[in-house]
Amino acid sequence: MSILCIANQKGGVGKTTTAVNLAAGLARAGQRVLLIDLDIQGSATATLGATPAHGDLSLADCMTTERPVLEVIRDTSTDGLKVAPAGDRLALVDIHLATAMAREHVLKRCLASSLPHFDHVVIDTAPYLGLLTMNALVAADHILVPVSCEYLPILGLKLFGETLARIGSALGAPCDVLGYLLTLYDRREKITVEVEKILRRNFGAAVFENPIRINTRHKAAPSHRQTIYQYERKNGRGRADYDHLVDEVLARVKARGEQSFARLLDEQAAARVQAGAIETAAG
Ligand SMILES: Nc1ncnc2c1ncn2[C@@H]1O[C@H](COP(=O)(O)OP(=O)(O)OP(=O)(O)O)[C@@H](O)[C@H]1O
Numbered sequence: 001m002s003i004l005c006i007a008n009q010k011g012g013v014g015k016t017t018t019a020v021n022l023a024a025g026l027a028r029a030g031q032r033v034l035l036i037d038l039d040i041q042g043s044a045t046a047t048l049g050a051t052p053a054h055g056d057l058s059l060a061d062c063m064t065t066e067r068p069v070l071e072v073i074r075d076t077s078t079d080g081l082k083v084a085p086a087g088d089r090l091a092l093v094d095i096h097l098a099t100a101m102a103r104e105h106v107l108k109r110c111l112a113s114s115l116p117h118f119d120h121v122v123i124d125t126a127p128y129l130g131l132l133t134m135n136a137l138v139a140a141d142h143i144l145v146p147v148s149c150e151y152l153p154i155l156g157l158k159l160f161g162e163t164l165a166r167i168g169s170a171l172g173a174p175c176d177v178l179g180y181l182l183t184l185y186d187r188r189e190k191i192t193v194e195v196e197k198i199l200r201r202n203f204g205a206a207v208f209e210n211p212i213r214i215n216t217r218h219k220a221a222p223s224h225r226q227t228i229y230q231y232e233r234k235n236g237r238g239r240a241d242y243d244h245l246v247d248e249v250l251a252r253v254k255a256r257g258e259q260s261f262a263r264l265l266d267e268q269a270a271a272r273v274q275a276g277a278i279e280t281a282a283g
């Protein structure tokens, strides 16, 4: 099971498009997926056609009254994909959280009872590092950072990396960047080639191999309340790009799991040696 936060404090870099289509792609690959919409804009919720009616329960209730996320989850038209909707009162949550106890850990607590029901949780976040985004970062196992192929987003990345490191040490929740994802990618554009070069030079293998190409269908799909898998024809390149991302994410999450399992075994073996519990062959 993995909790994956899609984050970048820069706006309009493809966070929501990636959260929705990665979640849908994972569900199509047979995984049980929950998408958490922690952005007050509620764009992921709207794309999935799950906007709550006035007075319906939403994530805002979880974040203010510690109601389990399980109680607000809705079905979507994609099999295996459920959503915890943002709701219009989410905008007031930052103010409420300002005086709450252990305020960065509220989502983590509300999410705990849902985890056995899902293989992956994907969290969409807002383009600023407010308390809602902090909650997402603390709850997440991994962070996926979309970077659009423009000059300004790349400038903000250094600051974002430093902020993640500070949050990690201040909150005792190390932020593991699963990968940087090139979005709005157009190989014919000089800026795309430059941004890709800079990103790969600075972050090496942490950059996902396959970018998400620029594609007007990504703009159109949300207005039809559809994921790219529902909106685009079968061999469309938007679907192909997100399918590649799904493969890379699954491989990286699996590798992270194996690494931490190996580390655990090493730690247990070291503890046994220390306790004199392992007899050496020579002994
Ligand atoms: N690969 C793409 N090709 C073309 N348009 C795209 C692509 N990805 C995203 N878009 C469009 O770019 C705009 C910004 O994308 P998106 O909403 O996913 O970004 P965001 O980072 O979530 O924005 P915000 O920071 O406001 O939440 C949207 O209109 C979206 O439809």
Ligand SMILES: [Mg+2]
Pocket: 015, 016, 017, 039, 043, 125, 126
């Ligand atoms: Mg968004």
